[in-house]
Amino acid sequence: LLEDTRINGNEFSWIASIFFLGYLAFQIPNQYLIQKFSISNYLGTFIILWGINLGCTALASNFQQLIILRFFQGFFEAAAYPCIQILFCSLYRTKEQIIWFSIMLMTNEAAFAVGGLIGIGFLNLDGAYGLRGWKWCMLILGCVSTGCGIITYLFLPDTPKSRWYRLTPAQIAIVDERLRDNKVVPNKVVNVNHIREALKEPQLYCYFLISLLLNLEHGCISIFSTTIIKTMGFSNTESILLNIPLAFSGIVILLCTIYLNRRFDENSLVGALGCFVSFISILLLAVLPKGGPQLAGLYLSSVGSGYVIGLTMISNNVCGYTKKIFYNGAYIFAYCLGSFLGPLMMRENESPHYLSALIGYMIGLLISSILFLYLRWSYTRDNQARLKLKLENMDSTVPIEEINSANNMQQEDLTDKQNMTFLYRP
Numbered sequence: 001l002l003e004d005t006r007i008n009g010n011e012f013s014w015i016a017s018i019f020f021l022g023y024l025a026f027q028i029p030n031q032y033l034i035q036k037f038s039i040s041n042y043l044g045t046f047i048i049l050w051g052i053n054l055g056c057t058a059l060a061s062n063f064q065q066l067i068i069l070r071f072f073q074g075f076f077e078a079a080a081y082p083c084i085q086i087l088f089c090s091l092y093r094t095k096e097q098i099i100w101f102s103i104m105l106m107t108n109e110a111a112f113a114v115g116g117l118i119g120i121g122f123l124n125l126d127g128a129y130g131l132r133g134w135k136w137c138m139l140i141l142g143c144v145s146t147g148c149g150i151i152t153y154l155f156l157p158d159t160p161k162s163r164w165y166r167l168t169p170a171q172i173a174i175v176d177e178r179l180r181d182n183k184v185v186p187n188k189v190v191n192v193n194h195i196r197e198a199l200k201e202p203q204l205y206c207y208f209l210i211s212l213l214l215n216l217e218h219g220c221i222s223i224f225s226t227t228i229i230k231t232m233g234f235s236n237t238e239s240i241l242l243n244i245p246l247a248f249s250g251i252v253i254l255l256c257t258i259y260l261n262r263r264f265d266e267n268s269l270v271g272a273l274g275c276f277v278s279f280i281s282i283l284l285l286a287v288l289p290k291g292g293p294q295l296a297g298l299y300l301s302s303v304g305s306g307y308v309i310g311l312t313m314i315s316n317n318v319c320g321y322t323k324k325i326f327y328n329g330a331y332i333f334a335y336c337l338g339s340f341l342g343p344l345m346m347r348e349n350e351s352p353h354y355l356s357a358l359i360g361y362m363i364g365l366l367i368s369s370i371l372f373l374y375l376r377w378s379y380t381r382d383n384q385a386r387l388k389l390k391l392e393n394m395d396s397t398v399p400i401e402e403i404n405s406a407n408n409m410q411q412e413d414l415t416d417k418q419n420m421t422f423l424y425r426p
Helices: 009-025 027-036 039-059 063-077 080-091 097-124 133-155 169-182 192-199 202-230 236-264 268-287 294-299 304-317 321-344 355-393 400-410
Strands: none
Touching: 009 027, 009 063, 009 202, 009 321, 027 039, 027 080, 027 321, 039 063, 039 080, 039 133, 080 097, 080 169, 080 304, 080 321, 097 133, 097 236, 097 304, 192 321, 202 236, 202 268, 202 294, 202 304, 202 321, 202 355, 236 268, 236 294, 236 304, 268 294, 268 304, 268 355, 304 321, 304 355
16 A cells, blocks of 8 residues: 555544544534434444545545545444443443444454454455455455445434334333433423533543544554554564464453453443553653563553443443433543544654653553543532432432422433433443
8 A cells, every 4th residue: 555655654644633634524514413413324324435535536546536535434434332321321321232232343353353454455466457465355345334434324223212123012101211311301402501501511532532542542543553563573464364363362351341241330440540550651661671561552552441430431321312322422532632642643754663652652541541530529419418418319399309209200311410310420
């Protein structure tokens, strides 16, 4: 690719980063549109556009064409995560959601592993019918993605009571009970008051910073992992193959995250621990000698643990449909910004050590750990205040539960601040 399009290392960094700028550019309109259209049609349309754009990348012959196509690749992909997140919030109970958020990230890791093997296969197609291997990659995967988009548009069950489930009346009653546990009331009306409430909460900015700082490292590792492995003295093919255990180590870290979360019923402490493990991994990359020993640091570098805990905490602790979408949007926005800035911190003149970038990633991971601890403290404090208020109202003429019940009759889509019987899961 670099030879055919005549781009250098810094231009490659820009091509890697511009994807996240496109992702970022669509996040604000996405917050509005995701609430206006059915998830299946909305997500399916953007997967189709993404696949067409990927196929067109095979036609690129220079830096300018690549950077435009890469921007729109991010732009069209921007709808995917928010749609999946709001689906999981709607379909699964609060304690089940970490499993499904983790599975979502595990599929990314699995695709990364399989992608390495597919990449070797496309190397063997190099020159077939006059096309380079990377062009075959773009064309074939573009067609597959377009086909997946059509299936999503037509067949994705996008509500808990979708016609595709063919629910019986008894099953509908179970679904209603699950929805009450989720505290998610789908609503096509954008509630501006939810957004105002969110903007006043320090927790929103904590989640934003956690996502931003975690993804500085993620943006680097996801793009430069093969390059980093090559600097350890491995060949092109060996570097691609050594990416496979990197992906599986990410899956193992996510499985450990699910276990710890379910075993101890803890979100914030598990998130802080995940950030600290990632900090140790970057430290190992910085201090270990070049070669095989550095692989240990690289294989521990997944930020999936902290990221999935952030998603889970938003899902568990933010109520109100517009407010939840806004929180998720801010989290994704920060993901884009961090992933955009992370690769740019890897300057070509610092190769092969990239010491200043590694120090920046470590500082970000430490700050993320502290923010998780702050979230735990703030949610615990709020829970104590709500429990105290509940005790004070037990002997009153109008208990707090009845007040909230009356509010629910007028406005079911309550936020966590409005529903005083709601308890946070720190």
